[in-house]
Structure formats: structure tokens, C-alpha cells
Amino acid sequence: MLLIDCPWCGPRSEREFRCGGESHIVRPETPDAVDDAAWADYLFYRHNTKGVSFERWLHRFGCGRWFNVARATTDHRLAAVYGMTDPRPELEDGR
Amino acid sequence: MNRYSAWSLFRAGLERQRNWQPAWRDAEPKKAYDAIVIGGGGHGLATAYYLAKVHGIRNVALLERGWIGGGNTGRNTTVIRSNYFFPESTRFYDHALTLYEGLSRELNYNIMFSRRGMWTLAHDRHGLEVLRRSVNAMLRNGAEVELVGGEEVLRRIPGLCPTRFPVLAGLLQPRGGTARHDAVAWGYARAADGLGVDIIQNCEVLGFDIRGGAIRGVRTSRGDIASDRVGMAVAGHSSAMAKLAGFRLPIVSYALQAFVSEPMKPVLDTVVLAPATGVYVSQSDKGELVLGGALDLFPSYAQRGSLPALEQVAGGLIDMFPQFSRVRLLRQWAGIVDVVQDSTPILGQSPIDGLYLNCGWGTGGFKAIPAGGHCLAHVMATGKTHPLAAAFTLDRFRTGALIDEAAASGIAH
Numbered sequence: 279m280l281l282i283d284c285p286w287c288g289p290r291s292e293r294e295f296r297c298g299g300e301s302h303i304v305r306p307e308t309p310d311a312v313d314d315a316a317w318a319d320y321l322f323y324r325h326n327t328k329g330v331s332f333e334r335w336l337h338r339f340g341c342g343r344w345f346n347v348a349r350a351t352t353d354h355r356l357a358a359v360y361g362m363t364d365p366r367p368e369l370e371d372g373r
Numbered sequence: 374m375n376r377y378s379a380w381s382l383f384r385a386g387l388e389r390q391r392n393w394q395p396a397w398r399d400a401e402p403k404k405a406y407d408a409i410v411i412g413g414g415g416h417g418l419a420t421a422y423y424l425a426k427v428h429g430i431r432n433v434a435l436l437e438r439g440w441i442g443g444g445n446t447g448r449n450t451t452v453i454r455s456n457y458f459f460p461e462s463t464r465f466y467d468h469a470l471t472l473y474e475g476l477s478r479e480l481n482y483n484i485m486f487s488r489r490g491m492w493t494l495a496h497d498r499h500g501l502e503v504l505r506r507s508v509n510a511m512l513r514n515g516a517e518v519e520l521v522g523g524e525e526v527l528r529r530i531p532g533l534c535p536t537r538f539p540v541l542a543g544l545l546q547p548r549g550g551t552a553r554h555d556a557v558a559w560g561y562a563r564a565a566d567g568l569g570v571d572i573i574q575n576c577e578v579l580g581f582d583i584r585g586g587a588i589r590g591v592r593t594s595r596g597d598i599a600s601d602r603v604g605m606a607v608a609g610h611s612s613a614m615a616k617l618a619g620f621r622l623p624i625v626s627y628a629l630q631a632f633v634s635e636p637m638k639p640v641l642d643t644v645v646l647a648p649a650t651g652v653y654v655s656q657s658d659k660g661e662l663v664l665g666g667a668l669d670l671f672p673s674y675a676q677r678g679s680l681p682a683l684e685q686v687a688g689g690l691i692d693m694f695p696q697f698s699r700v701r702l703l704r705q706w707a708g709i710v711d712v713v714q715d716s717t718p719i720l721g722q723s724p725i726d727g728l729y730l731n732c733g734w735g736t737g738g739f740k741a742i743p744a745g746g747h748c749l750a751h752v753m754a755t756g757k758t759h760p761l762a763a764a765f766t767l768d769r770f771r772t773g774a775l776i777d778e779a780a781a782s783g784i785a786h
Contacts, residue, residue, distance in 0.1 A: 280679065292679060292681065296670070297670055297671035300672075314772065315771050318770045319621075321714075321770075322623035322713075322770045323623050324612070324623065324624070326621075326622070326624055326625050326626055327612075328610070328674045331672055333671070333672065349671075351675070354673070354675060
């Protein structure tokens, strides 16, 4: 069971949260101008890191707010919790 | 390879069981092969077998980081079915089912395929509509299926006594069933070995030798091995393997849990899936209830699950079969599954020449093993995608020609 430190509510059980997948994915500025490969990359392709992964979480049954988490996908250890618009922290991310 | 038969068993008895041979050799890696298969699960082993059997390519190495059948092949719930929606999927999974039906004989190894039927229940009007649509699609695609009314379902599934979600109807795929998962891996391994394939365990792939956009070999923990044809069938680790080759995949890896109860006398002679709870259950020949449910919905490479999924599965089982409430769970485990957006596999060319993919099975790789191996061997041997896998290209994510089983057949992830 994960204990996730919501920036607003403090540590809460995993079952209150929902994982929203990889974070820091940027939508192409000009969708009309990019080719299909770049658009597919944006829509479907993921780092799917074995190691520290940067992902969005929602405190669904709590404050209802989104935030970012850096979590090791091999042992679920949370390396960092940070704001939705904050830059990606400098960590060994295995990418 | 010694053939197994009633006579060989009898003779071994006369010899006091002292002369059994290992089912496959513990091969040392050679410097070069005609083809390399990465991943000693069902798909990889089947690929190696069909390369040798169908295409006559016998100078093949199968590389496995741990031991064969120790990944998802040893971590699933052994259900075999083909209840999909689109013709591409039904054709493919029906082919797998057909190969499964003859597999014990073909491999001379009892995989204990038990065609006990697989039920999907409907609990409400909407569920019933989805079931009807599913039955129509399957019939149209040529898969055998029947829709059975609620009372008849309760009569035909022993002990089914739902407390919270009523059963309005059930979809029965009579050709579905279960097989002994280890036996599938071991049977393919033994048959492949008998045809000359080197099965190399404890051999981790650490990198690829790629020159001019084409594969030239792999770097492993047991030395470099050259080959200009490499297939990878590594399920949840596909992204990590692709990273070594310098490309990305549209895959996210999740942990899927399964559970086994203590063994009991036979009580359940079929496979039952209740969509309301996402829980499915069957009873193994040993007497254990084998049950599973939904994914742990966050990316994971840890081969263990989280508690909420366990609670949901246990609760769902007791809703269907209240009499199992005092049955104790014996074991729990998780496999790392490779989920793609449309829940349809990726089978064929990768962005690197000579490197071929077999991944994207999501939560349903076991039932596809014979067809996945058959089609990967075909593309590795001929350079052309097998007609059954023609739609399962990696390029579909660029062109948009997704085969969206995730939505169409209600796969719960």
C-alpha cells in the first residue's frame, strides 16, 4: 500500500488517489504543423521508465487536486512530491 | 529427445524412475546464431519452436534473464478464450485457441488444456446489451458462443449465488478453458530444444549491436552474440528493452495480480467473469481457486501488487460465491503487463531493421502464446508480417488504424 504525501492534505492512503500517468508531456504548439509521427509520439509514446518515473496524481477522494510525484517504479518509493506547474526535479530518473 | 508415452512411463517405472533425462539441455551461448529470441516466456519459447519447426531455422538462441516461464507465463490465471470484438482480433485469438487444442499432441507434452468453457455475466440491462453485441460480433467473426438466460446460468454454474449484482444473462464461450501454464513453457522449451534450439537461461540482454539502422547482435551478461535477426518477447519489459535499442514504444507497464486459494475438492468446473466487480475465477486441477481482477492502476515494474486490488478481488469473489468466504488465500503474485492504448498486440517490425517485436499483450498474453509465437517466427523467418498479424503493426499508432479492443470488448484497463 502506498502512502502518498498530498501537498495539501498530508500523507494519505493510496486508495484515495488516482494516477494520471506520465507528467511533463507537452502538447505540440502547432498541431497543424507537426507530422503524424510527432503527433503519435505526443499521444501514445511514453518513457515507461524502469526507475524513477515522473507522474501526475489526483487526490480524488480528498482535496480533488492534481500534483506531480517522482516515484520509483521498481519499489514504489516516492522520491519527490511537487506542484503541477513546477519543473521536473533533478533526480536520477533512469531515462 | 525421448518421446513421452504410456510405454515410456511404464518402462521408466521398471527402471525405478532412475533414467529420466532433463527435458532440455542447459546450453552455453555460441558466438553467432541465425536468429535470437529474447525472452523465455511462452511467446519467446513458442517463437523459437516455430522458427525451427515451421521455417527450418534451427540455429536459434533463446535468451532468458532468469529462468524460463518465470515471468508472466508463470504469473497468469491460465485462461484461454477468444471473446473479442473486431475480426482481426477474433481471427488471431481463435487461431491461438485452435493451436492450443492440438498442442499437447504436437509438443508430445501434456499441457493439460481443459476446455471447460468461459462465462461472462451480465448484471444489468446495459451489461446485457453489451453481451448481446459481443455475442453478435463473435458469431459474425466465426467464434462459437452462446447467450444464456439468467436462471439457466445459475443452474449451469455450480455454486454461483450472487448477493449484490443479479445475473441477467451469461455469455458462454464453450471452446474456452484453462491450461497448465508451466507445461506450456516447458513443452515448447522441450520441443524447441529437441529441434536444436539453444535455451540459454541466466543470460540478460544488456544492449544491442546496431549498425546502419540494422541489428547485428546482442550484448549479454554472458558475452556478445551475433545475429542479424532478433525477436523480443519480453512483455512488461518491452520499453526497457526498446530503450537499449534506442527507440520508444507506446506501452505502459502495470502490475496485474492473481491469487490462489487453498486446495479444495472440485466445486467449480468452468471459468466465470463478473464484469461488475472485474473478478474472474476458475478452479485448478489441484483444487485451488485461481482468481484475478483489475490492474493496479499505476505504472509498475515491481512484481508484487498492492492491497486495494486484493481487497476488491476477494470482495468480488465473495459476492459471486458467498460460500467461499472462509476459504483462505494461499498465494498472491503480480506480473508486469505491457498495456497499449487499444489493447491490441504489437507484432512485427520495429524501427530497427532485423529487430522484431512481440508485445502489447496487456492483461491477456497467455491465451495468445501459440499464435504470438507463430506470427513472430513467421516475420523473423520471412521478413513479412503474417496475415493474421497484418493489422498489429507498430505503425498503426502513427496512421491511426487502432483496433480498439480496449473499448470494444470492454477490457477493464
